[in-house]
Amino acid sequence: MNKELIKYSLKHMAHRKARSFLTIFSIFIGIATIFIFVSFGQGLFDYVNELKSTSGADKLMIIPKGIGAPGLDSTFYFTEEDIEAIEEATGVYEVAPMYSKAAEVENDRVKKFVFLIAYDPEDSRLVREVFNIGIDEGRELRSGDDQKVLLGYNYKLDDKIFPDGLTLNDNLEVQGEDLRIVGFFEAVGNPQDDSNIYITNGFFEELYPNSSKKYNQIIVRVDADNIPQVINRVESELRESRDIEEGKEDFFVASFEELLEQFTQALDYIVYFVIFIALISVVVSAVNTANTTITSVLERVKEIGVMKAIGAKNADVFSVFVFESGFLGFVAGLVGIFVGVVVTGIAGALLDSLGWGFLSPHYSWELFLGCILFATLTGAVSGIIPAWRASKIRPVRALRYE
Amino acid sequence: MIVDYASIALRNLRHRGIRSWLTLLGIFIGITTVVSLISLGGGLREAIVSQFGVGSTEVIQVQAGGLNSFGPPGTSVPNPLTIEDAEAIERINSVEAAIPRQIVTVRLEFNDILVIGTATNIVYGEDRELLYEILDVEALEGRLLEESDNGKVVLGNNFYFDDKSGFEKEIRVGDKVTINDNEFEVRGILKKKGSFIFDQIIMLNDEDLESISDFGDTVDLIEVKVRNKELIEEAQEDIEQLLRDRRDVRKGEEDFEVSTPEAALSTVNDVLTGVQVFVAMIAAISIIVGSIGIVNTMTTSVLERVKEIGVMKAIGAKNSDIFYQFFIEAGLLGLVGGIVGIICGIGIGYFGTFAINSFLGASTAPQINWVLITFTFIGSFVIGAVSGIVPAIRAANQKPVEALRS
Numbered sequence: 001m002n003k004e005l006i007k008y009s010l011k012h013m014a015h016r017k018a019r020s021f022l023t024i025f026s027i028f029i030g031i032a033t034i035f036i037f038v039s040f041g042q043g044l045f046d047y048v049n050e051l052k053s054t055s056g057a058d059k060l061m062i063i064p065k066g067i068g069a070p071g072l073d074s075t076f077y078f079t080e081e082d083i084e085a086i087e088e089a090t091g092v093y094e095v096a097p098m099y100s101k102a103a104e105v106e107n108d109r110v111k112k113f114v115f116l117i118a119y120d121p122e123d124s125r126l127v128r129e130v131f132n133i134g135i136d137e138g139r140e141l142r143s144g145d146d147q148k149v150l151l152g153y154n155y156k157l158d159d160k161i162f163p164d165g166l167t168l169n170d171n172l173e174v175q176g177e178d179l180r181i182v183g184f185f186e187a188v189g190n191p192q193d194d195s196n197i198y199i200t201n202g203f204f205e206e207l208y209p210n211s212s213k214k215y216n217q218i219i220v221r222v223d224a225d226n227i228p229q230v231i232n233r234v235e236s237e238l239r240e241s242r243d244i245e246e247g248k249e250d251f252f253v254a255s256f257e258e259l260l261e262q263f264t265q266a267l268d269y270i271v272y273f274v275i276f277i278a279l280i281s282v283v284v285s286a287v288n289t290a291n292t293t294i295t296s297v298l299e300r301v302k303e304i305g306v307m308k309a310i311g312a313k314n315a316d317v318f319s320v321f322v323f324e325s326g327f328l329g330f331v332a333g334l335v336g337i338f339v340g341v342v343v344t345g346i347a348g349a350l351l352d353s354l355g356w357g358f359l360s361p362h363y364s365w366e367l368f369l370g371c372i373l374f375a376t377l378t379g380a381v382s383g384i385i386p387a388w389r390a391s392k393i394r395p396v397r398a399l400r401y402e
Numbered sequence: 403m404i405v406d407y408a409s410i411a412l413r414n415l416r417h418r419g420i421r422s423w424l425t426l427l428g429i430f431i432g433i434t435t436v437v438s439l440i441s442l443g444g445g446l447r448e449a450i451v452s453q454f455g456v457g458s459t460e461v462i463q464v465q466a467g468g469l470n471s472f473g474p475p476g477t478s479v480p481n482p483l484t485i486e487d488a489e490a491i492e493r494i495n496s497v498e499a500a501i502p503r504q505i506v507t508v509r510l511e512f513n514d515i516l517v518i519g520t521a522t523n524i525v526y527g528e529d530r531e532l533l534y535e536i537l538d539v540e541a542l543e544g545r546l547l548e549e550s551d552n553g554k555v556v557l558g559n560n561f562y563f564d565d566k567s568g569f570e571k572e573i574r575v576g577d578k579v580t581i582n583d584n585e586f587e588v589r590g591i592l593k594k595k596g597s598f599i600f601d602q603i604i605m606l607n608d609e610d611l612e613s614i615s616d617f618g619d620t621v622d623l624i625e626v627k628v629r630n631k632e633l634i635e636e637a638q639e640d641i642e643q644l645l646r647d648r649r650d651v652r653k654g655e656e657d658f659e660v661s662t663p664e665a666a667l668s669t670v671n672d673v674l675t676g677v678q679v680f681v682a683m684i685a686a687i688s689i690i691v692g693s694i695g696i697v698n699t700m701t702t703s704v705l706e707r708v709k710e711i712g713v714m715k716a717i718g719a720k721n722s723d724i725f726y727q728f729f730i731e732a733g734l735l736g737l738v739g740g741i742v743g744i745i746c747g748i749g750i751g752y753f754g755t756f757a758i759n760s761f762l763g764a765s766t767a768p769q770i771n772w773v774l775i776t777f778t779f780i781g782s783f784v785i786g787a788v789s790g791i792v793p794a795i796r797a798a799n800q801k802p803v804e805a806l807r808s
Contacts, residue, residue, distance in 0.1 A: 291428075
């Protein structure tokens, strides 16, 4: 396709401003929607991948089976004996037994129910690697930290958990006991985890004597190169210490990576579904583009006749119309990306301020390129049939056409 | 008059053949998507809500405060309710009965396979019949537990099938199962309830459940039957007052929940409605795109018929006549697209609900929301007509002399 023809097409589109504009408008809406959801989906994917590579590679989670959210059903638990058995398995480097419970916290007469997590300060590093967050203010829990509590990030903020945010060395009433705040974790980026409170295992056993030595979950650091074998060994050690036959386990042993994958899979389905719905609008816009091109062919039947009479080949005519619809798609792609970036920027900031910081858009050049290519292709493909019809027009008939 | 406009409009639409079809297709796809998603969403919501197996409406449920949306009642509660609380509630005037319920996670073994399940207690005395009524359960095979049935168990409907229970073998009345290392004889299997909670329930007599798990005198949930429907609100207030006193908390700081089953479901309902609205909004984008298609078609149509408009005006047509002509033509495009869209959308809704039913084991009908359909019906005409406004104004404002000369 030569310069002349391109110039001819562009002039024609500029001439038909309203129609070109409407066609671009209809394509870009769908493209922008897809851009928005893909960029958020990718952001999420990145977030999970980062968790996997920084903290997941060498860790196992051991959780008792139960009904409801993990850690809350305390029917099955792990004993000191189980911990020792796990420690004996080859390939196990570090074992961090933890407690978790729903607790009542109160400040200034406002009561809330939150997750309480207890761990041994000696395992701080391992635990923090799994949470993948550092200390924002104050300090870590230390051995012997009785009557002290470490809080999730949201406790610092006003109107999040309590009307007034808490500060270091304030007291927080947990299960009726006044605990002093020694520190705050950094934000995880979701309201659930940022509302957790943390105490030491030692103090937990004082607070809940009935639950003492009934651990609710265990994090294990293992040999990263032999994870499947280590899982098998840990399972068989646990079966032995709990006196359970194979296939009748009342616990799960899973690598951190596996758990994350299950989580992302569910999210992936949601993102795919939304993109699928958005795709429907692109289909509609393709129909519109086909319509525009058909009209444009009908209007120019005479012109096509003239072009052919002075030597234009079928292929030339075909390419003029495919170029036109493809070009409209291309422009729509550019506009769609622009709108998408603006919307995701605003939405990302909004989500962050609402405490959903881990939902942030990710822009990759593949996404930009993909959106433009997709829009151009949508335009070009919907122009194919009308363009093909135009190319088959017989010059003599076309010249006679009124 | 309207009929005239409509018949001229129809002729014009037919004349433009493929372009009219494509415009219709555009609007039809959008409307099909929205209608099918909404009716599907309605069906899905009903299916999910039915999972909670709410039977009687004269029942109030009482549970202690905690992270209650993360699991069954009682699993995540710092300060549980007690048997004494239930007894005190039963003494309230407006209350007919207060039945303490335990919801316990147990190990169920059969066919040498272990499954983690949920067991609940069946109380003794007069309240037994009432509890069955509240839970709305009937036996499919065998019978429900009676007082003398210690050492016996009644299982939910899923255990009747080898592929739903996880045991790879059907359980029948008279079979022996092991619960937390104690052997029980199956006394009955429940009829299907279409709820994954009740279809997997394990029912044991109070004493039996207590002997295999130690919950002391704590209670996970208290089901309260009110004397009659009118007293529900009064009873709810009385219970709240009583529990505030017993648990020593001030008004507004309650660490317990007293709710009717409908109210308890409202959170779930709100979330599901939110999701439905969000999805419908995304789908509505395609309707917007479809309406742009109408604008486009109508703009073209005005340009093509400049001469015709000139002739019409020359023989006495008023601006308003021309305007209505194009306005109604655009509206018709929307309306026809809408009708076809509604029919296809409902069809997909039926098909989809059927799929949900077989997946969740629920038995819901698709929600054909007539308000929605009427709204879509009128809406599609309006969308079309509104899309036609700008082109129609342009058409109406054509100067006849210029139009005839072009």
